[in-house]
Ligand SMILES: Nc1nc2c(ncn2[C@@H]2O[C@H](COP(=O)(O)OP(=O)(O)OP(=O)(O)O)[C@@H](O)[C@H]2O)c(=O)[nH]1
Ligand SMILES: [K+]
């Protein structure tokens with residue numbers, strides 16, 4: 001009983017640190033019940049999948065079908081009549097799949113019923129399952145929770161699975177499927193194994209260093225190994241948050257003077273009338289956000305109030321919000337009215353042009369930030385006067401005629417590709433602040449180890465930091481039971 005209480009508490013601690021809202025909703029259920037849920041969508045469909053997991057799963061086959069015991073083949077679809085266990089009324093003709101433990105998603109005995117996706121069919125099967133002793137409806141996220149508790153998935157894989165369900169763009173899907181299938185877990189596992197090897201060597205050096213002729217070279221090679229590993233871990237941390245950005249969306253702020261065409265731009269990008277466009281300067285007051293898929297990258301793009309001096313308190317609040325949006329954005333698009341010139345300005349190096357425009361708009365320029373300049377109203381610039389020096393961070397368009405839009409989108413996608421991970425080519429990246437926190441901690445422990453060894457300190461103490469580092473990385477890839485020493 002105490003173990004169950006402890007396990008529940010620790011599970012909650014883990015969930016508190018992570019972001020799985022749906023998992024957090026799981027309550028203190030024991031593992032004895034057999035759970036079931038509709039796993040496909042709620043609306044009417046050709047086929048609906050009902051998933052069952054738990055010790056009594058076999059009862060579904062015994063009491064709701066006429067399949068003979070000898071005919072049940074694991075993981076093979078069987079066409080069968082599905083009946084009510086109480087009155088044997090036929091409910092549907094469907095497919096049944098049997099996954100005996102431990103070879104199932106949850107690690108428990110599991111059954112899948114593929115029935116016709118009508119609302120009444122699904123309801124009748126769900127009602128029938130309720131009639132089986134020890135069966136109950138699963139809570140949100142409970143199948144995944146059981147898989148996690150059974151050590152089928154580690155924390156990064158659970159996160160990857162949640163991300164996969166949430167993925168809205170192609171690149172997000174690619175990143176999530178890699179994480180869900182254990183690539184990040186695998187990387188951390190390799191590091192943990194390396195640290196454990198270093199610990200073994202250190203212990204050998206401490207215990208037998210003098211008697212068994214294990215010389216200083218062991219300690220030196222140990223230092224080199226830990227140093228190399230730390231460099232690798234730090235390289236992983238130094239990812240410019242590209243994995244996290246891909247997971248949560250790149251924040252893009254559209255900034256500029258009133259009437260530059262900021263709202264016209266967001267409407268073109270969103271392909272709908274998100275924001276009011278008018279010839280009156282100061283039309284947009286609040287920050288307006290929309291989520292878009294641009295070239296497979298998830299983007300949260302916001303339109304803001306035109307920056308100018310104002311004495312109107314409401315407009316000033318809008319200006320404050322616009323500046324805040326710019327300060328927190330991953331990318332700032334500065335929109336300028338090209339018809340206002342002077343054209344000589346467009347020849348300036350991009351950084352100087354951005355700095356100049358920021359000063360003019362009374363906007364804080366941050367050299368660390370990512371900026372793009374967009375000259376709008378190209379249709380009002382006489383063709384003979386278009387001396388624009390196009391480059392990746394300076395484009396020109398007409399929101400009215402859409403001239404230059406395709407070129408601008410190419411530039412924008414290029415910028416997004418720099419800001420986000422490329423799951424097709426890169427090693428798996430950190431995708432959540434929780435992972436980052438643990439990897440950072442692991443790196444710090446490695447550094448402390450190196451510090452102690454460098455200053456000829458206590459090797460037993462140094463070893464303790466290796467152990468801590470391994471434990472921190474272990475958080476990512478070990479089943480919850482192992483973490484608490486019960487299944488280890
Ligand atoms: N000719 C021309 N007019 C444009 C273009 N883009 C926008 N406009 C016009 O410029 C005016 C201002 O456009 P908005 O999109 O409201 O500009 P804004 O930057 O959002 O303005 P505020 O919200 O007031 O800061 C409107 O009358 C638009 O129709 C363009 O490419 N060519
Ligand atoms: K306007």
Ligand SMILES: [Mg+2]
Pocket residue numbers: 262263264275276277283284303304306
């Ligand atoms: Mg506007």
